[in-house]
Amino acid sequence: MTTIPQGAGAVRDQSEAATETTADAADPKLPPPVVWADERLGVAKGFGLFKKVFPDHWSFLLGEIAMYSLIICLITGTFLTFWFVPSMGHVIYDGSFVPLKGVGMSEAYASTLNISFDIKGGLLIRQLHHWAALLFIVGIALHVARVFFTGAFRKPREINWVIGTVLSLLACIEGFAGYSLPDDLLSGTGIRAMNGFMSSAPVIGTYLTFFVFGGQFPGELIIPRLYIAHVLLLPAILVGLFAVHIFLVFWHKHTQYPGPGRTNNNVVGFPLLPVYTAKAGGFFFIVFGVTALIAAVVTINPVWAYGPYDPGQVTAGSQPDFYMWFSDGALRLLPGWMEFSIFGVTFSPQIFLGSLVLLPLVWIILGAYPFVEQWITGDKREHHLLDRPRNAPVRTAVGAAAISMYLVLAVATINDIIAIKLHLSINDITVALRVLFFILPVIVFMVVKRLCLSLQRADRELVLHGTESGRIMRTPEGRFYEVHEELNEFDRWHLVQHEAQRPLSLTAGPDTDEYGVERPVGPLESMRRKLSEFYFKDRIEPVTPSELAAAHHHGEAEALPGGQARAIKESVERADETAGLRSDDRT
Amino acid sequence: MSKLATYRRSPIALIVLLFLGLTFTGTAYAALQPTAPADAYSASNASEDVDDVEEGRKLFLANCASCHGKNAEGNGTAGPSLAGVGAAAVDFQVGTGRMPLAAPGVQAPANPNQVNFSQQEIDQLAAFVASLGPGPDVPDEEYTDLENADIANGGMIFRTNCAMCHNSSAQGGALTRGKFAPDLMGVEPSHMYSAMLTGPQSMPVFNDATITPQEKENVIAFIVNIEEGGNSFGGHDLGSIGPAGDAVFIWTIGIGLLIGAAVWLGRKAA
Structure with a gap:
């Protein structure tokens, strides 16, 4: 359960009260200068903005x-x-x-x-x-x-x-x-x-x-x-x-x-x-x-x-x-x-x-x-x-690699400062940075992508098995196991809400027609498929409700759908309401 | 006249003309050659105390000869010949702790904590080295006391001749392959003067014809003014290394403070 910040309701009530007390007889809702301006410029229409x-x-x-x-x-x-004085005149x-x-x-x-x-x-x-x-x-x-x-x-x-x-x-x-x-x-x-x-x-x-x-x-x-x-x-x-x-x-x-x-x-x-x-x-x-x-x-x-x-x-x-x-x-x-x-x-x-x-x-x-x-x-x-950056591993890795490339170039600018402050040879630094410019992005890409995938796996693990409680239980038969505490619905939501992008090879169907003959694919489309493969081949799918249900060893098959989901939605809305948060529809 | 003209086409005429031309050019060059003030180069060591030279020789044999050779004749890559480097070079190299060299490297670093000679011993060493051949003498007190020095003039000379290596705030700068122009903060005025005069390590020689003694004093006064805080306005200088310091500061403390504030605001309920 996330903590619910306090005191929001009071602020809101006060401000509403203030608006009402300053309202004039001319318009029960708005102060006179606003009414004056509205009659001439229609500013009240813009008030909708404040509710954004x-x-x-x-x-x-x-x-x-x-x-x-x-x-x-x-x-x-x-x-x-x-x-x-923007002048190059001599003084x-x-x-x-x-x-x-x-x-x-x-x-x-x-x-x-x-x-x-x-x-x-x-x-x-x-x-x-x-x-x-x-x-x-x-x-x-x-x-x-x-x-x-x-x-x-x-x-x-x-x-x-x-x-x-x-x-x-x-x-x-x-x-x-x-x-x-x-x-x-x-x-x-x-x-x-x-x-x-x-x-x-x-x-x-x-x-x-x-x-x-x-x-x-x-x-x-x-x-x-x-x-x-x-x-x-x-x-x-x-x-x-x-x-x-x-x-x-x-x-x-x-x-x-x-x-x-x-x-x-x-x-x-x-x-x-x-x-x-x-x-x-x-x-x-x-x-x-x-x-x-x-x-x-x-x-x-x-x-x-x-x-x-x-x-x-x-x-x-x-x-x-x-x-x-x-x-x-x-x-x-x-x-x-x-x-x-x-x-x-x-x-x-x-x-x-x-x-x-x-x-x-x-x-x-x-x-x-x-x-x-x-x-x-x-x-x-x-x-x-x-x-969440981890849920788009290749994008995150591409971004990190680009940043590493940018940083290598940026650091090269201060090669002389680095040389004098660290007592290094400026020539060695330059050669090292030349090599790093090509190698570092590759390393960064691989490391960051693996990190993202690992984090996603850890998320899955957390959702399916909960957190370790540190309590060791012994069954009457003498078996020992550690009690895992399930995540609550709020925390779980963060970890399961996303969808994993799948490569075109999976979503766009096979490259062959019904007779098993390969469809002609243009060079552009072929490149697109390769890139899609590059982006989404390695992926960790989020936990599905049925997976979650299967993981619950005490037969809670009706884990999430139906009535419970509605109950979660209502309790979320209640919590947001208390925190002074508003929900606005996108139209 | 007509008799002379008959020799005009003689083969000897060419040789005579060449001889006259060379003699004239050589004489004119010798007469017009820029001459340094006589006192900067102690050509004659007659006034030097012979005892000092002898003491210096003993010190030299004990501390320097292993690299520079027993008669300071040089020893290949280990150490150069010291004939003609002058007393100023010794005063600078030994007085700043560069010599005796602590370890071989691309460049002898200043080592003010490792000056293991008294000023008298340094003077004796200098007297010995100066006795080996004429070279620049230690600077005159008149030009290192910084009285009546023109800081603005020194700054102009410094920016033209020194800043490209030592940085405009004399904070030092990198040279090729690990060599460097050192930070000039805290360097003795007389050592700075000697350095200009003798051109140690990678530094060029700025003799008294290039930069006059008075101008040298101005340059030193400019550097000492920086050291004494003459440029310190507007707060902490972040090491006076230009935009590099600013970048490090804004990307760490600067944005760190604001992200801290943003996180605080983000957590803060309405």
């Missing part, structure tokens, strides 16, 4: 971390624009940071120093902006992982998944643009890397860089251009797409984890008003508070320590912010001998592959995954109940 039910789980808050970080970035970013610094006094630098860098040292609260806001930006992308990454591993991208949410992938790409570009603005030694090196990426494009590379930089690197245009992208263009697209993203969450209603009373046709959770608003609103303040705390006690991007950008200088330990690591790491791992020349034109695939190919490729694969999986499974049904 949201299921509660900590992992659903990961996306909210990203959302709130975005809001923090917007607020703090606005503050920074009041003082930041001699004469502010209060002594180690740079009298040094020539761009206005962008000088104004960043000014914000850091001479504007009240400037440094705190700068650090808050940067930490929130990192947190934004961490939140997105974890949110993507949650959605992926629980299968929340399945029909009808594929479009929202694609919007989400575009959002994550934009977030990285936005971060990179912002990171480049202060024109310090590190960010200038980053822009130089971007310049190199573009130059590596075959044939058009040089034209492309001249177009973007308005001439030779560095020129005087790139910072103003990145600035307008960072403060206007990208935020506008980000916020707009995000609005669609969140609207679709409302439209589809949120997915929920499987559990007693949670079906594919309902959504069980707290209504938006008052409970979920209070929780989500409270969480905003927690996120803001924690980010502010971090910004107050931990330095980020100390541009004054890097010095102004000068194309002739570079610092050891130059890394971009972590979200660009995989690309930078790919450049560090790709071997230099790939470069070649034809008719005096140099081609640099060792840069091209790691940047202009890899960057779009990652997001294309990410965006296409729901469609690929749907094509393989042929499952066209709507899914509102989330998968």
